[in-house]
Amino acid sequence: MSKPKIATASLAGCFGCHMSLLDIDERILDLVELVDFDKSPINDLKKFTGKVQIGLIEGGCSTDENVQVLRDFRRHCEILISVGDCATQGGIPAMRNTVPLLECLEEAYCNGPTVYNPSGAIPNDPEVPLLLDKVYPCHEVVKIDYFLPGCPPSADTLFQAIVALLKNEPVDLPYELIKYD
Amino acid sequence: MSNTITFSIDGKEIECKAGRTILDAAEENGIYIPRLCHRKGVSPHGSCRVCTVIANGKPMAACTTPVTPGMVVENDAEEVTAMRKAIIEMLFVEGNHFCMFCEKSGNCELQALAYRFGIAAPRYPYLFPHREIDFGHPDVFIDHNRCILCARCIRTSREIDGKEVLGFVERGPRKKVAANAEHGLRETEIAVGDEAMAACPVGALMPKHVGYQVPIGKREFDHEPIGSDIEKEAKASTK
Numbered sequence: 412m413s414k415p416k417i418a419t420a421s422l423a424g425c426f427g428c429h430m431s432l433l434d435i436d437e438r439i440l441d442l443v444e445l446v447d448f449d450k451s452p453i454n455d456l457k458k459f460t461g462k463v464q465i466g467l468i469e470g471g472c473s474t475d476e477n478v479q480v481l482r483d484f485r486r487h488c489e490i491l492i493s494v495g496d497c498a499t500q501g502g503i504p505a506m507r508n509t510v511p512l513l514e515c516l517e518e519a520y521c522n523g524p525t526v527y528n529p530s531g532a533i534p535n536d537p538e539v540p541l542l543l544d545k546v547y548p549c550h551e552v553v554k555i556d557y558f559l560p561g562c563p564p565s566a567d568t569l570f571q572a573i574v575a576l577l578k579n580e581p582v583d584l585p586y587e588l589i590k591y592d
Numbered sequence: 593m594s595n596t597i598t599f600s601i602d603g604k605e606i607e608c609k610a611g612r613t614i615l616d617a618a619e620e621n622g623i624y625i626p627r628l629c630h631r632k633g634v635s636p637h638g639s640c641r642v643c644t645v646i647a648n649g650k651p652m653a654a655c656t657t658p659v660t661p662g663m664v665v666e667n668d669a670e671e672v673t674a675m676r677k678a679i680i681e682m683l684f685v686e687g688n689h690f691c692m693f694c695e696k697s698g699n700c701e702l703q704a705l706a707y708r709f710g711i712a713a714p715r716y717p718y719l720f721p722h723r724e725i726d727f728g729h730p731d732v733f734i735d736h737n738r739c740i741l742c743a744r745c746i747r748t749s750r751e752i753d754g755k756e757v758l759g760f761v762e763r764g765p766r767k768k769v770a771a772n773a774e775h776g777l778r779e780t781e782i783a784v785g786d787e788a789m790a791a792c793p794v795g796a797l798m799p800k801h802v803g804y805q806v807p808i809g810k811r812e813f814d815h816e817p818i819g820s821d822i823e824k825e826a827k828a829s830t831k
Contacts, residue, residue: 496692499713500684501720508720509688509737551717558712562692586817589710591691591703592808 415577416463419451420484422477423504423546424470427563428495429453432467434566442570445577450487459487465576466490467569468555470497472547473504474540485553490576492557493549494569496591499560505546512544557582561590599663601645614654614665615643622826624819625667626676626705628683628793629742630655634751637743640683642705644675651675673709680705681714688720688737689794695803696795698811702740703794704818726771728778731800732789736768739796745769749788757782769796 421429429452435442448454449463466488472478485491496502507515520526520533549555557576559568568588575582595610601623608617613636618625629640638656645654646666654667666672683689683702691697723736746758746769757780761770773779782788784799792798808814 493713500689501718502692503690505718505720506688506690508718509722545720548713548718550713555713560712586707587815589707589712591706592694592697 414445414447415465416449416460417446417451417465417467417573418449418459418463418484418488419453419467420469420480421452422468422470422480422498422549423473424495424497424502426452426469428467428469428498428569431561431563431566432569435570436566438566438570442573445574459483461487462489463487464489465492465573467492467494467573468498468549469494471501471504471549472543472552474542476540478543478552481549481552490556491549491553492559492572493555494559495564496560496562498549498555499558501546501548502562505548508545512542516542562592564588565590597659597661599659599661599665601665602668608659610659612659614645614647614652614657614659614663617659618654618665618667619822622823623667624822625654626708626819627655628701628705628740629744631744631748631791631793634744634747634791637747640679640740640742642676642679644672644679646672676705677709677711680709681711681716683740684711684714685716685718686721687740688723690737694738694795695798696738696792698806698808698814700795700813701793701818704813707813708817708819721765723768726776728776729780729782729800730778731784732777732782732797733800734769734771734777734797735795737796738794739769740794741767741769742793743769744791744793745788745797748791749782749786752787755781755786755788758788 450456450459466484468484472481493499497504516533520528521531559572561568565588568584571584572582596607597610598605598607600606601618606617606621615625615627615630625643625645627643629637630643636655638653641653643654644651647657648664691703697703726734749755749758757772758769759772760767762768771777771780789797789799
């Protein structure tokens with residue numbers, strides 16, 4: 412029987428949660444015994460090879476591309492997990508949510524004190540993902556099965572949750588592993 | 593003793609002096625009832641409803657409801673816990689609570705209650721309201737993004753510090769704590785040593801210049817849930 416597969420993605424995140432996953436140190440050897448990595452920045456695989464058992468999502472949805480990737484993950488993953496405060500709450504990128512989008516863009520590309528932009532244009536290339544009106548936590552876009560908050564969630568939190576799911580056990584994390592910072 | 597009355601919490605018989613609130617009587621007997629707007633030493637407010645218990649079949653705020661003889665109180669019940677979790681989740685979505693960079697993180701009672709109840713993410717959509725920060729005072733600031741309108745600062749400042757520096761203004765979703773001065777905190781007598789500063793359960797009324805002083809791992813709620821001190825006292829005294 413082939414090993415279960417795991418896929419990961421970073422949407423509007425800082426890759427800190429992926430770094431925390433690497434922080435499981437030598438336990439990563441145990442993890443590769445248990446799973447194969449499918450689409451993930453860790454192995455640089457760009458496309459799903461098929462159905463995967465567990466999807467880990469870092470970051471919330473800030474652009475249309477984030478939403479497409481998230482929906483793609485939902486289609487391919489049996490269990491989808493929001494990892495980190497950006498995925499579960501919007502996090503730092505969601506600080507722009509209290510300011511209208513046009514004001515954010517004007518501050519970044521026109522009015523900011525350190526901006527040098529003689530044309531005064533706001534980037535509008537089809538190659539640049541389109542920003543959403545707000546940054547959305549993942550569960551406001553697709554159904555999410557588990558939440559692992561933290562900035563980032565500790566390596567222990569990630570490892571214990573993933574191993575529990577792979578062993579078909581309940582994800583019952585102790586008090587010290589559910590933290591928002 | 594005529595002024596002692598007996599009632600029960602979760603089936604446990606408890607004796608207390610007449611006139612005690614459910615919350616105080618429970619605490620004296622080592623039972624922690626979660627609370628946010630209540631603070632020892634100032635008058636109860638009954639506004640956050642986190643301390644809701646079922647008293648004689650009705651949901652009541654434990655911090656404002658006096659115990660009556662024979663009262664049957666449910667505290668550790670599924671229905672009660674569900675209500676409390678819902679309230680805490682609503683408090684998270686209706687403000688802007690960015691724990692990852694908040695100076696209060698680890699010592700925050702709102703966060704600690706979410707930890708105690710094992711809330712991984714709120715079920716409600718985030719509102720992301722636009723709120724102001726009053727940063728004009730040299731030593732003290734109010735970040736309205738984090739304020740949960742518990743009125744602990746207002747009551748503590750009035751009743752303990754003896755100052756008239758803070759109060760509520762406006763109504764409904766626009767309600768907020770305001771300084772009793774035209775241009776905000778800097779024109780008031782609030783001082784960094786005021787008891788009101790220690791009263792804020794979240795990171796709303798905060799001292800300047802001293803952020804992140806306690807490292808992660810040594811903060812108040814890093815290892816033990818809020819309320820553990822009350823529950824521990826009970827265990828120690830029954831041994």
